[in-house]
Amino acid sequence: MNKRRLKEKLIEWLFFVNGMIAVLVLVGIFILLVRNAFPGFKEVSFWEFLTTSRWNPDAYDKETYGFLAMLASTGMTTIGSLLIAVPLGVGTAAYLSDVASHRVREIAKPLIEILAGIPSVVIGFLGIVLVGPVLAKLTGTYNGLNAINGSILLAVMALPTIVSLSEDALNSVPRSYEEASLALGANKWQTVIKVKIPAAASGIIAACMLGMGRAIGETMTVLMATGNAPDFPQNLLSSVKTMTATIAIELGETAYFSTHFYMLFTVGLVLFIITFFINLISDIIFHKHMKMLK
Amino acid sequence: MKMMSKIALAVTGLVFCASAVSAEMIQIKGSDTIVNLVQKLAEVYMQQNPEAKISVTGGGSGTGIAGMINKKCDIGNASRAISAKEIELASAAGLNPSRVVIAIDGLSVIVNDGNAVTKLTVEQIGAIFRGKITNWSEVGGSNMPITLYGRQSNSGTYGFFREMVLKGEYSPKMRSMNGNAQIVESVKADPTGIGYVGVGYVRDAAGLTVLEVAFKDGMPYASPLDEKAVESGDYPIARPLYQYVGGTVSGAVKEFMQFETSPEGQKIVQTEGFFPITDEYRNLNARVGL
Structure with missing residues (x-):
């Protein structure tokens, strides 16, 4: 009995240490960024950094x-990717959760999630040999x-996140909402558009923000495909050089x-802060969503 | 998960670096312009000396010289001379760099073969890349905008071209390509494009015109493909291609460099599309013991 308690304590402690290491790494990265970012402003004015291009x-x-x-370059590629990925992603999620048969869903969803595993350098390569020439022609x-x-x-890279999490959000809408809507005489399309998507809105927004975090931080793909x-x-047809590519x-x-070294860390720090807040906000929205549905 | 894999990668990277320095392996890093050439030289050298281990990677001249200063590699390849700032940083790190010239390059300015323009002066090329001339009609071509293809700032070619041709800042509209090969491909596809690459990359390239260049208006035009013009200096933007080491040239590094500058090594230089070193540079090499 005693031995078993000891084992349990030990495992508990192990998990605690694991959790703490993740937090420490995060704090460590932040401190490293700040320490290497600040010396740059001995020679560069903070105002120049923020207001010139x-x-x-x-x-x-x-x-x-x-x-x-x-x-602006990072903002442009990110917003552009959301304009493509959000309608497509939410549409796909609605299809998977409400229209597709069980069998289609069981095949399609894992396939979309596999998309997330394609190395970014491969996607960048497609940008050079496929998307680039097609765009030039169009x-x-x-x-x-x-x-x-x-x-x-x-957009291709953010899609799996958006589809997968939006579909989860749509599925978490209580069945009673859908039944009530159908009982009131709404058809399936009206139910999805006017009831389920609004009810799952906060979950979908959280999904899109996570997708956005992915897009902002992505490096290799934009470095290869945007001309720098x-x-x-x-x-939109300008060649751009994003923060990550720089x-x-x-x-x-x-x-x-x-x-120059210190200033690059400053850029990294800004990037870190942006993605940190995006993840934080999406997390808050997501928890609100779960609470509301309970 | 992702973070863990990144940390694991960083750790293996560190271990790899440490072992690379301690073993007899020669690490060479830097200029994209000569990465293929040095790889070829290393390949032949390793065939003849099975005990030698040489690894050659690119990354750009800036990366090569920074690697030499930060002691990440034994030889830094560079297609430009070391800058005053870099010499300062090297001596701050306790290094007194030596340089060796291994080949000569006729830096080639290329346009699409659909372009009517076949020759330009150094001044015109400079004005084009500074963004002062933006239409081909201003230099005798048809009425279409000029699209600039250049290199990223870690490139020695980027630095050399700016010192010798632009004498000013690059136009911020210039697209920065990853390497010589990407510029060649882009200009092939773009009738409005202009770019600059090492002569080794344009030898057999179809779809391109290699421009003839003159110092200024009224002086003779010469092609970088013409060995005599490059050697005599009639081609205005010829340049030596360097290798830098942190201290004196010695040991395994010296043996490899002796091979590079030997008649056999210089033959490889020619088959790779570059030009053999002239007596002027042989004398410079002799000063560091080669």
Whole structure:
């Protein structure tokens, strides 16, 4: 009996340590980012970083560290990807949860989830050899490495998250809602659109925000597919260089502990804060959703 | 889960780095322009000396020189000379870098073969890449916008081209490609495109025009494919291709470099599309013991 208690305590302790390690790693990453981000502002003004758009750390004359262009680039590819992935993802989720037969659902859902496992470099490769040339032809330009290419690829990558979690949210809507709607004479389409999706709205929003977090943090795919011009993007056909791509491209060439090195950490810190809040908000919305349905 | 795998990856990376430095393995890193050439040289060298172990990766000249300074590699490949800032950082790290020239490159400016333009002056090319000239009609072509294809800032070609041709900042509209090969492919597909790559990448490329370049208006135009013009300096944007080491050239690294600069190594340089080193650079190499 005593031995069994000891074993239980030991396992409990082990799980506690495991949980704490995850938290410590998170806090550690944050501290590392902050410590390496701050020294950069000895030489670069904080105001310049926030309000100018020319990022030119390896300049011929004078280095500049403006952050706006890459923020706009990240924003553009992310919003573009959501414009594609949200309608498609929620539609797919509604189909899977309310229209598809049991057999179709059992096959389709795992297949969509497998999509999440495709390495990002493979998707980036498709962006270069497939999406790029097709886009160039459709838009009458000569090169398809631009913001919209990145958006399409990011949409593909965010889809599994959005479909899978939205479908869970739709399934968690109590059956009584649907029955009440059908009993009042609404047809299936009206029930899905006017009852189930609104009832699952917070869960669906949480799903979309997680998809957005994925899109913002994605690096390899956008690096390969967007052309990486550091200019402030003019339209969806502009070539853009996102925050993640800037870090990935430039960190390898900087000497450690130079201003450029510190400024790249600052970009990383901003990225960390953005994704942290997106995940936090989606988590809060999701818990509200679960509570409401109870 | 994802985080765990990243940590595991980082740890294996560290272990790998540590073992790479301690073993007799020569780590070479840097310039994308000569990565294929040095890989080929290493391959032939390892066939002749089975005990030698050499690993060659790209990443760009900036990455190669930073790797040499940060002691991540034994040799840093570079298609540009080390900068004053980098020398400073190297001496701060207790290093006194030596450089060896292993080949000569005629940096080639390429356009789509559908483009009527076949020659430009250095000034015109500079103005195009600075974003001052934005339409092909301004340099004798048809009326269409110019699309710029360049390299990322870790590229030595990016740095060299800026020093020698632009003498100013790149247009922020320039697309930054991952490597020479991607520029070649993009310009092939884009009738409005212009790009710059090492001559080793345009030897047998179809669908491209390799521009003839003159110093300025009124001076003779020369092609980077013409060995004599490159060697004599008549081709305006020829450049030496370097390898940097952190200290003196010695041991296994020296043996490999001796092979690279030997007649046999220089023959490989030519079959890979570049040009053999001239006496001027042989004398420079002799100063570091080669």
